[in-house]
Amino acid sequence: MKKKKRIAFQGCRGAYSESAAYYLFGEDIEVVPMNTFEEIYQGIETLSVDGGAIPIENSTAGSIYENYDLLYKWRHPIISEVLLQIEHCLCGNNGASIHSLKRVLSHPQGLAQCSNFFSAHPGIEKVAFYDTAGSAEEVSKRDNITDGAIASTYAAKLYGLSILKTNLENIKGVNFTRFYGIQKNPVGIPYNAEIKSAILFELANDGQAGSLYGALGAFAKREINLTRIESRPHPDKPWGYIFHISFIGSPESPKVIEALEELTRYTTFIYRLGSFAVGKTERLKYED
Amino acid sequence: MKKKKRIAFQGCRGAYSESAAYYLFGEDIEVVPMNTFEEIYQGIETLSVDGGAIPIENSTAGSIYENYDLLYKWRHPIISEVLLQIEHCLCGNNGASIHSLKRVLSHPQGLAQCSNFFSAHPGIEKVAFYDTAGSAEEVSKRDNITDGAIASTYAAKLYGLSILKTNLENIKGVNFTRFYGIQKNPVGIPYNAEIKSAILFELANDGQAGSLYGALGAFAKREINLTRIESRPHPDKPWGYIFHISFIGSPESPKVIEALEELTRYTTFIYRLGSFAVGKTERLKYED
Numbered sequence: 001m002k003k004k005k006r007i008a009f010q011g012c013r014g015a016y017s018e019s020a021a022y023y024l025f026g027e028d029i030e031v032v033p034m035n036t037f038e039e040i041y042q043g044i045e046t047l048s049v050d051g052g053a054i055p056i057e058n059s060t061a062g063s064i065y066e067n068y069d070l071l072y073k074w075r076h077p078i079i080s081e082v083l084l085q086i087e088h089c090l091c092g093n094n095g096a097s098i099h100s101l102k103r104v105l106s107h108p109q110g111l112a113q114c115s116n117f118f119s120a121h122p123g124i125e126k127v128a129f130y131d132t133a134g135s136a137e138e139v140s141k142r143d144n145i146t147d148g149a150i151a152s153t154y155a156a157k158l159y160g161l162s163i164l165k166t167n168l169e170n171i172k173g174v175n176f177t178r179f180y181g182i183q184k185n186p187v188g189i190p191y192n193a194e195i196k197s198a199i200l201f202e203l204a205n206d207g208q209a210g211s212l213y214g215a216l217g218a219f220a221k222r223e224i225n226l227t228r229i230e231s232r233p234h235p236d237k238p239w240g241y242i243f244h245i246s247f248i249g250s251p252e253s254p255k256v257i258e259a260l261e262e263l264t265r266y267t268t269f270i271y272r273l274g275s276f277a278v279g280k281t282e283r284l285k286y287e288d
Numbered sequence: 289m290k291k292k293k294r295i296a297f298q299g300c301r302g303a304y305s306e307s308a309a310y311y312l313f314g315e316d317i318e319v320v321p322m323n324t325f326e327e328i329y330q331g332i333e334t335l336s337v338d339g340g341a342i343p344i345e346n347s348t349a350g351s352i353y354e355n356y357d358l359l360y361k362w363r364h365p366i367i368s369e370v371l372l373q374i375e376h377c378l379c380g381n382n383g384a385s386i387h388s389l390k391r392v393l394s395h396p397q398g399l400a401q402c403s404n405f406f407s408a409h410p411g412i413e414k415v416a417f418y419d420t421a422g423s424a425e426e427v428s429k430r431d432n433i434t435d436g437a438i439a440s441t442y443a444a445k446l447y448g449l450s451i452l453k454t455n456l457e458n459i460k461g462v463n464f465t466r467f468y469g470i471q472k473n474p475v476g477i478p479y480n481a482e483i484k485s486a487i488l489f490e491l492a493n494d495g496q497a498g499s500l501y502g503a504l505g506a507f508a509k510r511e512i513n514l515t516r517i518e519s520r521p522h523p524d525k526p527w528g529y530i531f532h533i534s535f536i537g538s539p540e541s542p543k544v545i546e547a548l549e550e551l552t553r554y555t556t557f558i559y560r561l562g563s564f565a566v567g568k569t570e571r572l573k574y575e576d
Contacts, residue, residue: 059526213508220501238347
């Protein structure tokens with residue numbers, strides 16, 4: 001029997017990142033929870049895991065900057081992308097109902113995103129917890145009908161909780177997280193899909209008028225669509241920046257080859273993090 | 289007697305932000321510590337304080353994104369800028385020496401920036417604390433010769449500690465924080481200084497090839513030097529972005545007037561946060 005790929009994610013079992021791992025690496029994997037993002041990269045480097053699922057950006061909270069810095073530091077190839085819709089449910093132990101709940105645990109962001117529910121139920125206390133999936137685990141341990149959690153439906157099932165209400169969030173359909181799949185070695189570029197490429201570079205004349213403009217021009221002149229631009233402090237140069245850019249295009253297409261060639265005029269170095277199929281928007285998977 | 293201006297900063301007395309406040313608003317102020325950044329903006333809005341000192345970027349740790357988001361939300365004018373050199377000292381109570389210390393408290397970043405000291409003194413334990421200035425206050429309260437702190441020389445003096453070693457950081461002269469002074473009403477543009485302007489905007493065709501390139505071109509074509517570009521999630525539009533740009537130039541100069549006029553072609557709105565003298569690099573002030 002083929003050994004399952006071991007895919008690391010940050011958080012405890014039932015985290016949104018765990019669900020992303022299945023989309024990024026397929027169903028036939030063993031998921032490995034890690035305490036920190038850096039442990040994922042270390043695990044890949046030392047081959048203690050076969051890959052990792054890392055959140056890179058949330059539609060409402062913004063970039064997960066730590067992962068930009070770790071991609072620069074470790075340079076593990078990006079092989080896949082997915083956009084996961086974040087949907088919160090209210091869950092509790094067997095026998096619990098909205099009327100029996102006295103307090104509800106979740107990550108402060110989860111509580112904030114469901115504030116309308118608490119306004120409508122002033123008798124229920126909000127309790128901040130370090131993690132959404134962790135709050136479901138905690139409620140399961142407490143094994144009473146007075147404590148509930150706001151977490152994913154997947155986390156609820158995993159910890160044996162009943163779902164009391166789905167889509168508890170104030171506004172539906174606005175909260176998405178974009179994840180990358182990373183591993184030790186690059187893979188071939190998918191041939192039957194729209195391709196996104198991610199690169200990073202340092203500008204040659206940082207701080208000079210128009211140097212970033214020149215760099216972006218290499219893409220704009222060829223109508224290559226930039227999907228994201230982000231800059232992070234250069235770890236070794238005060239006020240220096242590492243730019244991260246992603247764009248639609250395969251590194252084998254003539255216009256991308258030309259653009260990257262032109263980009264070398266404006267940069268001290270360019271590093272290609274990966275080319276992969278543009279991520280689809282997916283909803284959370286769980287077994288009924 | 290003229291009433292002193294009350295200037296808010298985030299942190300406890302002795303924080304680097306407190307020192308920045310004196311450069312941003314002058315020596316004749318009363319400093320007001322706040323628990324959170326947002327309280328500073330609220331205080332300015334309700335006139336319970338006359339201004340605030342906010343960190344916007346650190347040369348090694350990067351942008352302080354929360355303040356970008358709060359500048360967008362509250363739109364308080366930026367009236368001044370300073371770049372403060374972050375220098376850490378080792379301090380302890382009267383009678384303490386490097387040899388009497390058993391543990392040293394500081395913010396995890398302060399501890400990390402002084403890791404060489406701990407390598408050279410393996411008998412001294414690193415203790416993570418929520419705040420650098422707070423660690424000096426805590427050591428002062430403990431009033432023993434076994435506990436030290438890593439904080440600014442200003443914090444050491446403020447809490448009555450002796451400075452055991454200055455510039456404890458591994459690498460000197462690489463750690464700077466850029467601060468803005470904000471208040472309720474705009475002020476006139478200084479006439480005898482180089483001027484920086486800060487604006488924010490939303491692109492009209494977010495996600496279209498070359499829309500950001502077009503926006504930056506309005507500046508590049510006129511050789512206006514962009515000093516910083518940052519993008520943050522639009523609070524009301526999933527995957528939408530608010531761009532923050534700062535550049536060298538007075539809003540009264542013809543080329544800046546032209547550039548901002550051209551920029552309107554690529555944006556749904558532009559907001560001018562302020563024009564102010566380019567910040568000088570300063571070292572920490574304290575009274576001997």
